[in-house]
Amino acid sequence: MRILLVEDNQQLGDAVREQMLSDGHATDLMLSLAEARACLSTTDYDLILLDMMLPDGKGILLLQQLRQREDRTPVIILTALDQISDRITGLNAGADDYLVKPFDLAELSARVGAVARRYSGNPNPALAVGDLRIDLSNRQVRRNGRNIDLTPREWALLEALLQRLDATVSKSRLENCLYDFGAEVESNTVEVHISRLRKKIGREQIQTVRGIGYRIASGHPA
Amino acid sequence: MRILLVEDNQQLGDAVREQMLSDGHATDLMLSLAEARACLSTTDYDLILLDMMLPDGKGILLLQQLRQREDRTPVIILTALDQISDRITGLNAGADDYLVKPFDLAELSARVGAVARRYSGNPNPALAVGDLRIDLSNRQVRRNGRNIDLTPREWALLEALLQRLDATVSKSRLENCLYDFGAEVESNTVEVHISRLRKKIGREQIQTVRGIGYRIASGHPA
DNA sequence: ATGCAGCCTTCAGCTTGCTGTCAGCAAAGC
DNA sequence: GCTTTGCTGACAGCAAGCTGAAGGCTGCAT
Numbered sequence: 001m002r003i004l005l006v007e008d009n010q011q012l013g014d015a016v017r018e019q020m021l022s023d024g025h026a027t028d029l030m031l032s033l034a035e036a037r038a039c040l041s042t043t044d045y046d047l048i049l050l051d052m053m054l055p056d057g058k059g060i061l062l063l064q065q066l067r068q069r070e071d072r073t074p075v076i077i078l079t080a081l082d083q084i085s086d087r088i089t090g091l092n093a094g095a096d097d098y099l100v101k102p103f104d105l106a107e108l109s110a111r112v113g114a115v116a117r118r119y120s121g122n123p124n125p126a127l128a129v130g131d132l133r134i135d136l137s138n139r140q141v142r143r144n145g146r147n148i149d150l151t152p153r154e155w156a157l158l159e160a161l162l163q164r165l166d167a168t169v170s171k172s173r174l175e176n177c178l179y180d181f182g183a184e185v186e187s188n189t190v191e192v193h194i195s196r197l198r199k200k201i202g203r204e205q206i207q208t209v210r211g212i213g214y215r216i217a218s219g220h221p222a
Numbered sequence: 223m224r225i226l227l228v229e230d231n232q233q234l235g236d237a238v239r240e241q242m243l244s245d246g247h248a249t250d251l252m253l254s255l256a257e258a259r260a261c262l263s264t265t266d267y268d269l270i271l272l273d274m275m276l277p278d279g280k281g282i283l284l285l286q287q288l289r290q291r292e293d294r295t296p297v298i299i300l301t302a303l304d305q306i307s308d309r310i311t312g313l314n315a316g317a318d319d320y321l322v323k324p325f326d327l328a329e330l331s332a333r334v335g336a337v338a339r340r341y342s343g344n345p346n347p348a349l350a351v352g353d354l355r356i357d358l359s360n361r362q363v364r365r366n367g368r369n370i371d372l373t374p375r376e377w378a379l380l381e382a383l384l385q386r387l388d389a390t391v392s393k394s395r396l397e398n399c400l401y402d403f404g405a406e407v408e409s410n411t412v413e414v415h416i417s418r419l420r421k422k423i424g425r426e427q428i429q430t431v432r433g434i435g436y437r438i439a440s441g442h443p444a
Numbered sequence: 445a446t447g448c449a450g451c452c453t454t455c456a457g458c459t460t461g462c463t464g465t466c467a468g469c470a471a472a473g474c
Numbered sequence: 475g476c477t478t479t480g481c482t483g484a485c486a487g488c489a490a491g492c493t494g495a496a497g498g499c500t501g502c503a504t
Contacts, residue, residue: 151450151451151452152451152452153451153452166360166362167359167360168360168361168362187453187454187455188453188454188455188491188492189452189453189454191490191491191492191493192452192453192454192492192493193452194491194492195491195492195493195494196493198492199493208490208491208492209361209371210373210374210460210461210462210490210491211373211374211462211489211490212361212374217369373461373462373463374462375462375463408464408465409464409465409466410464410465410466410480410481411463411464411465413479413480413481413482414463414464414465414481414482415463416480416481417480417481417482417483418463418482420481421482430479430480430481432471432472432473432478432479432480433478433479
């Protein structure tokens with residue numbers, strides 16, 4: 001699991017990060033909302049640990065922004081004992097759980113594990129390719145935290161390419177995949193759709209293998 | 223199979239390496255994380271045997287880094303009996319199996335064989351020649367962890383040479399292979415393409431047999 | 445029915461990059 | 475040193491691929 005930890009108390013942050021690492025989770029520690037936003041714009045996380053009191057604003061702002069753009073990444077709120085209202089508004093804003101400082105690291109582990117389990121059993125495991133998160137069952141693609149809408153043809157193409165990750169898929173195969181049987185196409189429809197798909201998900205994601213077809217690379221093939 | 227063994231206990235390392243070699247696996251023994259990283263950046267392995275306690279850090283760091291960048295190379299963890307938590311975090315971090323020291327070499331062989339078998343079912347067996355990894359079905363060549371893109375002609379040449387590994391393939395044969403039937407060529411196209419291919423995959427890979435043709439040596443002569 | 449919106453195909457012009465040719469240089473053999 | 479053979483950089487022609495625009499189709503709402 002990849003975790004984003006937003007906490008301005010360096011000491012606490014390090015301790016939590018340590019704990020998460022030893023639980024086997026890759027963890028990025030950020031000290032402010034601004035830094036956190038920067039991370040979120042380039043990386044997708046499986047879980048966010050969010051402190052409420054940060055130097056440049058309340059953590060809940062970040063949470064609200066996430067939910068507003070339909071990013072459902074699980075969030076666990078870290079809050080001080082005397083700020084009970086934060087907990088309520090936090091949960092209302094779409095947090096998955098909260099922890100009251102000071103908390104036991106073991107308890108944190110447990111909560112994180114619980115949230116992770118809640119989501120790992122979910123029926124839509126996100127496939128990570130390049131900087132894309134692809135939810136095959138829900139036909140959703142996310143990139144840099146942003147949802148991308150694909151048309152049926154675009155999705156069909158993407159699926160066909162993903163089915164044979166790291167392999168080069170020939171244009172004719174893609175064509176067959178777009179038009180089940182028969183239904184001749186005489187022009188460069190595949191190219192056109194590839195072009196549009198690229199525009200949406202990022203040019204680099206799909207490589208052209210000249211004379212053969214197209215390929216999506218996982219980045220680290222077997 | 224090519225195995226990376228990371229183990230700082232020289233004696234144990236040598237013993238394991240010996241065993242692996244006699245099982246027919248090319249095995250590189252590295253004594254530290256730093257060395258191991260260096261190897262991984264230049265070579266692709268089929269399996270990694272990773273000790274947990276190393277002079278420059280915990281082996282699990284390496285494992286996490288691998289998985290983080292979506293490298294799914296199978297990893298078997300070697301850990302001491304008293305470090306049970308290592309085993310758990312190791313498996314959580316994406317290890318494929320673990321062995322508790324001291325272990326029986328026969329058991330190691332068995333585990334290695336099991337992991338290898340689990341992965342051998344994959345549909346694209348990579349052919350290893352020199353320091354190249356060649357995926358015949360996907361038209362992919364990797365070297366030092368880097369993907370190399372070949373044009374159709376270059377691939378045709380490479381394929382023709384691989385088809386008769388360790389044998390010298392005549393220029394006229396290669397020519398026929400580039401231009402199926404007819405299609406006269408009057409210049410030194412084969413030489414030109416060989417030159418270009420060499421530039422991409424490494425000069426040493428293809429040997430010139432003056433007056434006859436070219437050859438690719440397997441590095442493991444019969 | 446009519447209008448509208450979204451998706452798809454077609455086409456044409458443009459860009460990219462593969463490939464054959466050749467010329468000049470390097471290496472090997474004598 | 476001379477000849478033969480192979481190597482490689484440069485270049486131009488061309489095929490493959492890219493993409494914007496236009497028009498058609500379908501489904502939906504009015």
